[in-house]
Amino acid sequence: TQSMVRKVPLSPQEQEDVRQIGRIALRTQDMMRDIVWVLNSRNDSLADMTLKMREVASRVLNNISYSFKGSDTPLSAKVDLEFKRNVFLFYKECLNNIVKHSAASVVKIEVEFRQREFILKITDDGKGFNPDVATAGIGLQSLRSRALGLGGNLSISSRPGGGTEISLIVKTPLMRHGS
Secondary structure, three states: OHHHHHHOOOOHHHHHHHHHHHHHHHHHHHHHHHHHHHHOOOOOEHHHHHHHHHHHHHHHOOOOEEEEEOOOOOOOEEEOHHHHHHHHHHHHHHHHHHHHHHOOOEEEEEEEEEOOEEEEEEEEOOOOOOOOOHHHOHHHHHHHHHHHHHOOEEEEEEOOOOOEEEEEEEEOOEEEEOO
16 A cells, blocks of 8 residues: 555645555454454364453553463463354454553463463553443443353443453363374
8 A cells, every 4th residue: 555655646635545445454454364263163172262352452452561371380271263253252342442541551461271261360550440330331241141141141341540450251162182
């Protein structure tokens, strides 16, 4: 898109339109890559899922300082497609909400697999919100819906000016162990 803006005489508005098209194309490409990853049956271990979560954090939180702590337990066990899809979409929704709404400068992500439980905790130092007032937001509704679909326990702790902590605990529907 930059080369098009330089080579073709465009008005300032047309240049901005071309840049916007380029940004949309890149987001679409990222979304398609994520969909292909989720649907690929070769990416069905807990280790695969953790690696993808790290990669997504790097991409989505590119202007925010973050830490990612993965599980120390063996991650060769396999999970089913529905679990992987719902956890992955829940996770991306959390990160996108942080980028769009929190004004956070630091994010802490912890992923743990313990005794057939998947535990995800995401904490930010952003502006926070009142969860009682924000219950009608589409982002929070989506998180609650995904947690319910996973049969998980969702906890959202936040207060204005005090950052946010989101915690999800799900019984992991392990399929089998890897070879």
